[in-house]
Amino acid sequence: MDYTLFGHPESGHSYKVKLALEVAQIPHHYQVIDIGLPHQARPEPFRSLAKFGEVPLLLHQGQAYVQSNAILLFLAEQTGRFGGESSARLARAREWLFWEANRLGLSLAHLRFARRFDALAYPAGSLVWFERRYDADIERLAYELRDGRRFVLDDEPSIADFSLCGYLYWADQAQVAVPPTVAAWLANISQLPGWAAPYTLLARSAEAR
DSSP: OOEEEEEOTTOHHHHHHHHHHHHTTOOOEEEEOOTTSOGGGSOTTHHHHOTTSOSOEEEETTEEEESHHHHHHHHHHHHTOTTTTOHHHHHHHHHHHHHHHHTHHHHHHHHHHHHHTOGGGSOTTHHHHHHHHHHHHHHHHHHHTTTOOSSSSSSSOOHHHHHHTTTGGGHHHHTOOOOHHHHHHHHHHHTSTTOOOHHHHHSSOSSOO
16 A cells, blocks of 8 residues: 555644545545654654654654645545646646644634643734634635535635635634634535544544545
8 A cells, every 4th residue: 555644633734634634535544643752753664754743743654754835735636636636727726735833723723722722832912813814714714615615616616625624623622703604614524535523533443444
């Protein structure tokens, strides 16, 4: 089997990649990494191959790929699907991946971490800033979906959808609201063959999928 994914059930970034693999029906091995361990205590080959010490890590034919959105771009190019059908579609998907990393993937992920795990890790007032940032981010995504199309680029799913939804299925844990158009889009993603909620998808064993 050519693909091995290392991830963790609490990682929205791991979820992005696992979801893409499942929906694309790409056979792969999956291994949970205990991200509570110090980096130097994490198992091999993850410890040596994860350039930044983070999940997800994808191995393909001996090559290591890190950073969730970079992995999604690799998968689109490899499969010719989910944005990889043409250079023009991939360019549009890439724009959303860069936006997600700087906007929604920042604001929402931090709000979830603070409100689910450790609010004391954040300086006073920082969560208010993240809330305002999230409000602007989710409003922008809702505006994009205002015409009722099924997915972000068009009526077919792409890596833009997998990236943007990474933490939104945990919006309740972040204690944030999701506009109706965004909720409808999330429902469309959840109807894709292979979809499962984050904890279900990421808690599966290291057996081949």
